[in-house]
Amino acid sequence: xxxxxxxQLIVFTYICISIIQRLFRMYLKDYSGxxxxxxxxxxxxxxxxxxxxxxxxxIDNSYKLSADNIVLRNIREYPPRGxxxxxxxxxxxxxxxxxxxxxxxxxxxxxxxxxxxxLVGIDTAVFIAQxxxxxxxxxxxxxVFLKQVSKQDMGKIEEMLFMFDGFYSQTxxxxxxxHPIAGHLFGNIGEVSPxxxxxxxxxxxxxxxxxxxxxxxxxKFLRGHSGLTVVEVxxxxxxxxxxxxxxxxxxxxxxxxxxxxxDLNLQEYxxxxxxxxxxxVVAIDPKTGEILALISSPAYDPNLLVGRERTKNYNLLxxxxxxxxxxxxxxxxxxxxxxxxxxxxxxxLQENAITQNTYFSCx
Numbered sequence: 472x473x474x475x476x477x478x479q480l481i482v483f484t485y486i487c488i489s490i491i492q493r494l495f496r497m498y499l500k501d502y503s504g505x506x507x508x509x510x511x512x513x514x515x516x517x518x519x520x521x522x523x524x525x526x527x528x529x530i531d532n533s534y535k536l537s538a539d540n541i542v543l544r545n546i547r548e549y550p551p552r553g554x555x556x557x558x559x560x561x562x563x564x565x566x567x568x569x570x571x572x573x574x575x576x577x578x579x580x581x582x583x584x585x586x587x588x589x590l591v592g593i594d595t596a597v598f599i600a601q602x603x604x605x606x607x608x609x610x611x612x613x614x615v616f617l618k619q620v621s622k623q624d625m626g627k628i629e630e631m632l633f634m635f636d637g638f639y640s641q642t643x644x645x646x647x648x649x650h651p652i653a654g655h656l657f658g659n660i661g662e663v664s665p666x667x668x669x670x671x672x673x674x675x676x677x678x679x680x681x682x683x684x685x686x687x688x689x690x691k692f693l694r695g696h697s698g699l700t701v702v703e704v705x706x707x708x709x710x711x712x713x714x715x716x717x718x719x720x721x722x723x724x725x726x727x728x729x730x731x732x733x734d735l736n737l738q739e740y741x742x743x744x745x746x747x748x749x750x751x752v753v754a755i756d757p758k759t760g761e762i763l764a765l766i767s768s769p770a771y772d773p774n775l776l777v778g779r780e781r782t783k784n785y786n787l788l789x790x791x792x793x794x795x796x797x798x799x800x801x802x803x804x805x806x807x808x809x810x811x812x813x814x815x816x817x818x819x820l821q822e823n824a825i826t827q828n829t830y831f832s833c834x
Contacts, residue, residue, distance in 0.1 A: 542578075542703070542705075543702070543714055544613075544701070544702050544703075544710075545613075545701055546641065546700045546702060547699060548697060549641075549644065549678075549723065550694070550695030550697055550698070550724055550726060551566045551725045552644065552646065552660075552695065553692065553695070553728045554566070554729070555657070555685065555728070555730075555731065556728065556729070557731055557734060558730065558732050559734065559735065562649055563648065563649055563653075563657070563733075563735065564648055564649070564657060565647055565649070566644035566645065566646065566647065567644065567645045567646075568622050568644060569621060569622065569625075569644060569645040569778070570620045570621075570625040570640045570641060570642060571615045571617065571619065571640070571641040571643050571677065572591060572616045572618075572632070572639075573613045573614065573640070573641045574605050574613065574614060574615075574616040574638050575612070575613045575637045576605050576606045576609075576610050576611075576637065577610050578636050579636060579638070580636050580637070581636075582635055582636070582637075583635075587635050590631055591620075591628055593617065601616050608676055613639075613641075614676055614677060615641075615676070618677070618779070619643070619645060620779070633709050646660060646686075646777055647777065648773040648774050648777075650739065651772035651773070651774065652739055652742050652770070652772075653738055653742075653773070654684075654770055654771045654772060654773040655684060655765070655767045655770065655800065656684055657686060657773050658681060658682060658683035658684020658685055658687050658688075659682050659683060659773060659776040659781075660679045661679065661680065662678070662680075663675075663678045663679070663680045667680055681693070681694075689729055692727050693727065694726050695724050695725045695727075696723065696724040697723050698720070698721045698724070699719070699720060700713065700717075700720050701713070701714040701715075701719045701720060702714060732756075732761035733763065733764060733765070734764060737764045738764045741754065742766050742768070742770060745766050749769065749793075750768055750799060751765075751766060751799040751803060752765075752766040753800050766800065767799040767800045768799070769793045769795040770795060771796070775788070
């Protein structure tokens with residue numbers, strides 16, 4: 472009984488002290504006797520310490536249970552990317568709340584796979600593949616198991632997620648585009664690749680990065696800096712609170728907002744004119760060189776490349792025969808047109824192939 476153990480130890484100590492006192496009385500007059508008594512006292516004290524240590528380490532496991540019941544978890548706080556506005560401060564791109572389901576393979580024990588798959592809406596084949604991927608990355612570090620879960624779906628999942636050891640939710644944000652236009656101009660974001668992480672040590676597995684367009688060109692400006700929160704988690708996979716009152720926590724720094732020279736109304740009008748056509752339109756302010764509109768047609772809704780359907784939609788767009796992913800304003804090659812006619816005309820005049828009065832009909 473743990474309640475009686477301290478009492479037993481006190482009684483045992485009292486008996487030992489009584490024995491020492493009797494020994495002192497017996498051998499106090501003899502110098503050699505006192506020497507042996509002192510040596511015996513030190514030996515006895517050592518035995519007492521060893522017995523207590525044995526009791527704490529082997530018999531009494533309350534300290535071990537307490538340590539096992541509390542686990543520290545480092546939660547990375549992802550910053551929201553900067554918002555994007557047009558020249559008139561009309562909002563073009565903003566962030567919506569979303570969640571990733573994280574996994575620590577070492578902590579996954581006695582898992583009801585079918586129940587977990589039903590909860591998060593995947594089949595067992597996907598579960599096995601994702602868990603293997605996580606183990607390849609690290610057996611001890613958290614990694615993304617299921618990404619970009621909507622706020623609505625996560626509300627249902629969160630109620631039962633604590634029942635599955637090794638899994639927890641991670642707050643993220645998703646890009647949302649206010650208008651279904653300018654997909655080529657805005658670009659899109661996606662998960663970092665191994666080459667991205669090798670090229671820039673800022674990124675870790677599961678991070679998002681601008682893949683094309685404005686999102687890519689201004690990546691360092693928009694991305695911000697992540698923070699860290701250390702929390703205590705009990706044996707039931709429930710967060711008990713911040714570790715040491717947040718002593719080791721750091722705040723995430725949001726990305727910076729961006730104001731473009733694009734005019735939203737002009738961009739919309741240009742895309743309406745180019746519907747069912749192939750080509751591009753670029754409107755430039757001749758005084759400043761600012762780009763007021765950049766249209767490529769056929770176009771696509773940038774919201775198609777957001778969320779869990781991103782990969783599916785990207786493959787559909789990539790394999791579409793009309794090539795909607797091609798930015799014809801920047802990637803297409805076209806004859807120089809009227810700007811180059813002066814060069815041809817000067818060469819023809821020099822070779823006397825034409826005169827100053829020669830004209831050609833456009834009909």
